[in-house]
Amino acid sequence: MKKTLTVLLALAMFVGAAGLASAQAKKISIWCWDPNFNGYSMKEAAAVYNKAHPEVTIEIVDIPQGIEGKIEAGLMAGGAGLPDIALFQDFQIEKFITNYPGIFADLKAAGVDYSQFAGYKVGIMSEGKKVYGIPFDTGSTGLYLRSDFLKDAGLNPDSYRKNLTWNEVITLGKTVKAKTGKALIAYDNTDYQFLRMIIQSAGGQFFKPDGSLDLNTAATKAGLKVLKDMNDAGILYMSEGWNNWVSAFNNGDAAGMVSAVWLIGTIKSQPANAGKWMVVPTPSLVGVAGAQNASNWGGSSWYVFEKSKNKAIAIDFMKSVWASKDPAALGFYNTILKGAGAMGTYLPSRVGSNYTSKDEFFYKSQTVYADFSKWMEKVPALRYTANFNAMGTALTASIQKYLKGDLKTPEAVIADATEGYKQVSGN
Amino acid sequence: MNQKGSFAKYLNRMGWFFVAPALILFSVFMLYPILSSLYLVTRKWKGFTDSFIGLGNFVRMANDSLFWNALGNNFFLMLIQIPIMVFLALVLAVVLNQGIRRFRGAFRLMFFLPCVTSLVAYSILFRILLQTNGMANNIMLDLNLLSEPIGWLNDSFWAKMTIIIALTWRWTGYNMMFFLVGLQNIDSEIYEAAEVDGASKIYQFFRITLPLLVPVILFSIVTSTSGMLQLFDEPNILTNQGGPANATMTAALYIYRQAFVINSDFGYATALSYMIVILAGLFAWLQIRLLGGNKK
Numbered sequence: 107m108k109k110t111l112t113v114l115l116a117l118a119m120f121v122g123a124a125g126l127a128s129a130q131a132k133k134i135s136i137w138c139w140d141p142n143f144n145g146y147s148m149k150e151a152a153a154v155y156n157k158a159h160p161e162v163t164i165e166i167v168d169i170p171q172g173i174e175g176k177i178e179a180g181l182m183a184g185g186a187g188l189p190d191i192a193l194f195q196d197f198q199i200e201k202f203i204t205n206y207p208g209i210f211a212d213l214k215a216a217g218v219d220y221s222q223f224a225g226y227k228v229g230i231m232s233e234g235k236k237v238y239g240i241p242f243d244t245g246s247t248g249l250y251l252r253s254d255f256l257k258d259a260g261l262n263p264d265s266y267r268k269n270l271t272w273n274e275v276i277t278l279g280k281t282v283k284a285k286t287g288k289a290l291i292a293y294d295n296t297d298y299q300f301l302r303m304i305i306q307s308a309g310g311q312f313f314k315p316d317g318s319l320d321l322n323t324a325a326t327k328a329g330l331k332v333l334k335d336m337n338d339a340g341i342l343y344m345s346e347g348w349n350n351w352v353s354a355f356n357n358g359d360a361a362g363m364v365s366a367v368w369l370i371g372t373i374k375s376q377p378a379n380a381g382k383w384m385v386v387p388t389p390s391l392v393g394v395a396g397a398q399n400a401s402n403w404g405g406s407s408w409y410v411f412e413k414s415k416n417k418a419i420a421i422d423f424m425k426s427v428w429a430s431k432d433p434a435a436l437g438f439y440n441t442i443l444k445g446a447g448a449m450g451t452y453l454p455s456r457v458g459s460n461y462t463s464k465d466e467f468f469y470k471s472q473t474v475y476a477d478f479s480k481w482m483e484k485v486p487a488l489r490y491t492a493n494f495n496a497m498g499t500a501l502t503a504s505i506q507k508y509l510k511g512d513l514k515t516p517e518a519v520i521a522d523a524t525e526g527y528k529q530v531s532g533n
Numbered sequence: 534m535n536q537k538g539s540f541a542k543y544l545n546r547m548g549w550f551f552v553a554p555a556l557i558l559f560s561v562f563m564l565y566p567i568l569s570s571l572y573l574v575t576r577k578w579k580g581f582t583d584s585f586i587g588l589g590n591f592v593r594m595a596n597d598s599l600f601w602n603a604l605g606n607n608f609f610l611m612l613i614q615i616p617i618m619v620f621l622a623l624v625l626a627v628v629l630n631q632g633i634r635r636f637r638g639a640f641r642l643m644f645f646l647p648c649v650t651s652l653v654a655y656s657i658l659f660r661i662l663l664q665t666n667g668m669a670n671n672i673m674l675d676l677n678l679l680s681e682p683i684g685w686l687n688d689s690f691w692a693k694m695t696i697i698i699a700l701t702w703r704w705t706g707y708n709m710m711f712f713l714v715g716l717q718n719i720d721s722e723i724y725e726a727a728e729v730d731g732a733s734k735i736y737q738f739f740r741i742t743l744p745l746l747v748p749v750i751l752f753s754i755v756t757s758t759s760g761m762l763q764l765f766d767e768p769n770i771l772t773n774q775g776g777p778a779n780a781t782m783t784a785a786l787y788i789y790r791q792a793f794v795i796n797s798d799f800g801y802a803t804a805l806s807y808m809i810v811i812l813a814g815l816f817a818w819l820q821i822r823l824l825g826g827n828k829k
Contacts, residue, residue: 175793181580182799205580205797295687296773346686347773350664359666495795506778510688529599530795 133163134416134423136408137177138193141168142371144242144406147442151427154438158426162419174198181206190414191424193242196230196405197494203233204492210238211410216421218429224451226487231407238409240428241451245366245405246482247303248385249275250373251290253469255361259285263384263469269399270389272304272332279341282361289343291336292360294351295509298502303364303403304329307388309396309486317491319527321501321520328391330508330516337509364388366403367478370447374467384469387481400484405451428452443475449482493531500526570803578800590804600805603775603782604812606693610783611761614697619753621705626712627742641713644706656770659699660686689780692772696781699767704760708753715749716742755820759813765789784809 138144145168152164167189169176174195180188194202202209214220214237220228227241249270253263259282266278279290293300305312310325336342343360345351354360356376373383387399408428410420427435431454440458442448456479464471504523507513513522527533577586594600629640647655662668663685670682685695719742727737768774768781774790775782784805792802 172793178580178793178797201797202580205582207581209581296776344665344687346664347660349661350666493796499790499795502776503778506776510778512778526599529597530791532593532597532796532798532801 132159132161132416132419133165134191134414134420135165135167135189136191136193137167137169137173137189139169139171139173143368143446143448144193146446147242147448150438150442150445151423154427154434155423157434159423162423164423177202181209185411185413188411188413190416190420191408191410193406193408194239196227196245196407197490197498199230199239199407199409200490201492201495203231203238209412211412211414211417211421212236213238213240213410213421213424216425218425222429222431222453224453224482226402226485227405227407227451229487230490231409239407240409240424241407242428242448243368243405244449244451244478244482245368245403246449246478246485247307247364247366247388247401247403248478248481249362249364249387249389250355250369250383250385251362252358252379252382253384254382255282255286255288255358267384267386269387271392272336272389273392275389276332276335276339276341279336280339283339283341286361288359288361290341290361291343292351292354292363293342293344294347295344295506296347296502298498298505299403300364301329301333301501301505302498303388303401304332304391306486306488307398307401308391308394309398310394311489312494312497313489313491315489317493319493319497319524319531319533321524321527325391325394325397326520327516328394330505330519332391333505334508334516364401364403366405367449367475368404368447370474374447380467381469383467384472385474385477387477396486398484398486400481400486402482402485402488449475449478493527493533496531496533497523497527499530500524570807573800573803574807576800578798580797586800590801593801594804594808599779599782600784600787602779603784603787604808606781607762607764607783609693610696610700610764611758614700615754615757615761617697618701618705618708618757619750621701622708622753623712623746623750625705625709626716627738629709630713630716641710644709646706647703648707650703652766653770655703656699656767659695660771663695686772687777689777692777692781695772696764696767699771700764704757708757711749711753712746715746719745751820755817758816758820762809762813762816 136148138148140146145166148164148166152166155164156162173192177188177192180186214235218237218240220237223241224244227244228237231237231239231241251263251266256263256266256278261278261281270278275290282288282290302312305323305325308325308328310323310329312319312321312326314320343354345354351363352372355363356373356379358379373379388401390397390399408424410417410424414420426432427438429435429452436455436458439450439452439455440460442450443458444460461475461479462473463475465474468474501523503526504513504519507522508519513519574590575585575587577584577589625644629637629644633640663670665682665684665687667685669685670679673679674682683691685691723741723745724737727741732740763785764783765785768783768786769789772781774794775786788802788805788809791798791805
């Protein structure tokens with residue numbers, strides 16, 4: 107009995123020592139969620155870093171679903187099982203900074219120069235004098251249109267390559283529907299992003315500066331009206347969930363959609379559509395002061411955990427590849443733009459050749475990246491707060507009722523969503 | 534005497550030694566969480582931020598119409614789906630037990646397979662089949678059974694039906710297995726005696742088979758009910774987080790979303806799960822009282 111115990115103890119010590127040894131090996135792990143996009147970008151970044159630091163192993167883990175929930179579970183368990191670096195959606199991050207104080211490493215103190223990043227990305231990751239993340243991509247949006255369907259409808263695609271208003275889009279949609287039977291815009295009925303993009307383009311906010319909800323704004327009302335008009339005109343192609351939405355425009359069931367620059371990779375996965383797509387600026391909301399022909403969808407940033415055992419290496423990696431004017435680092439930004447359509451927000455990187463080059467996949471070889479990057483400058487900033495998820499949940503349910511006809515007016519939707527928000531958030 | 538006492542002591546010690554692993558695991562994974570939930574439930578606990586609010590979480594729960602709506606969905610699904618499933622399972626079991634002689638094993642396997650498929654995989658598959666331009670609608674449109682596609686996932690009524698269909702597909706075979714075992718445990722002599730007395734097959738079914746199967750039916754209803762109260766995967770994946778407009782939101786999904794998706798609100802999620810525990814206990818007790826009476 108005693109002998110067994112001794113053996114077991116010795117074994118335990120050995121395993122413990124082995125664990126310690128592996129912690130000293132230079133290895134960092136990173137969590138993200140799309141192997142063709144952010145995972146790909148990180149892999150390219152790792153390759154750049156490994157040229158100068160071959161001794162560091164960088165492990166990139168793909169968490170396709172529920173990454174936030176997984177991180178929260180890890181945080182509640184005192185950091186067990188968490189990686190050194192993780193990618194967070196911009197709209198999610200304030201929830202983590204507010205509810206989990208102190209979990210991220212302060213990278214400003216570590217010497218990152220944040221004046222070189224797009225300002226709207228840095229604001230949301232700042233808390234007092236501390237700045238936590240390394241901004242990744244932009245979600246600059248545009249209206250994607252199939253030029254061939256426009257031609258089928260007897261229209262000249264070139265006359266739509268300009269700043270449009272939503273009313274002009276509705277007229278266009280009616281023509282396309284009447285002539286070709288196709289709905290103009292693929293719409294995901296399980297999400298509120300389409301409406302949110304419209305509202306953001308007009309400079310609308312969902313929260314007051316003090317963090318309390320305010321849906322009763324001119325931009326929200328006008329956005330809801332336009333959404334209903336589009337639905338009544340039959341120009342929305344209803345789909346349920348992401349995959350269904352993607353197949354709607356990739357298979358040509360719908361003639362277009364509003365989405366961000368990061369969707370380019372998804373569109374290119376359908377080579378048969380080469381030469382057909384064109385992207386025009388996000389349509390603007392007429393009658394709302396400050397309305398722009400630009401908006402944003404998504405975008406995410408990298409964060410280093412304060413408790414990470416390899417914090418120093420992780421920070422050094424992020425600094426020397428993602429926030430450096432070193433030619434190799436700038437070349438990396440140029441590579442991921444071409445390779446995955448990942449448009450970084452590190453401003454000095456925008457000189458890369460791929461930013462200005464023509465893209466054969468698009469109608470008349472449009473310089474899509476130059477266009478998206480130009481529109482990015484005009485994107486009105488959005489206030490997220492820690493309760494953005496609760497707002498989104500409530501608004502999604504209310505606009506589903508609205509498009510079904512259970513709620514009749516924008517005012518009714520706003521009242522319903524405000525009530526829903528109270529229930530969900532407990533505020 | 535003395536000898537015997539020390540042997541009893543030894544037995545006692547060995548007994549404790551053998552139950553120790555179970556006891557330790559139980560304390561760590563059951564007792565501790567239950568005790569710590571008593572603490573959690575009195576706090577406004579969001580992530581690492583934490584303050585005492587007494588019964589505040591329960592007050593919030595009382596006013597949370599979304600939660601009550603979700604619980605209502607649980608009961609709606611329960612009241613419709615469980616009777617359909619139990620009836621179907623019973624019919625299948627009887628048919629497989631008496632009607633079909635050939636390929637019995639193959640049929641059993643066929644009906645049982647759905648419940649061992651992955652929850653996520655089958656939910657995604659059903660979603661693809663049932664989307665507006667999916668196979669189910671297309672076939673029915675082609676056969677002129679429908680004039681316009683059904684919004685299986687878009688319409689609040691049909692979304693509930695979707696969940697019912699999916700659950701029935703998945704769990705009927707599972708319950709059928711219990712009924713089959715139950716049927717095989719009924720002594721054939723009883724039927725022979727009934728036959729001699731001139732009882733018809735249908736009379737035999739209602740007077741012999743059904744009463745003798747009551748314990749099995751009870752078991753299947755109790756487990757289905759408690760499973761229904763914890764219904765999570767189907768509304769989360771198949772109907773997109775309880776959509777449309779919370780029409781298929783269930784209590785368990787709402788709890789998960791409060792804790793891990795929307796708010797990081799662990800205190801409130803704990804208060805909500807108390808409600809589920811109380812309800813599940815109440816239901817089990819009720820069913821045993823109601824159906825157990827027949828056994829006399």
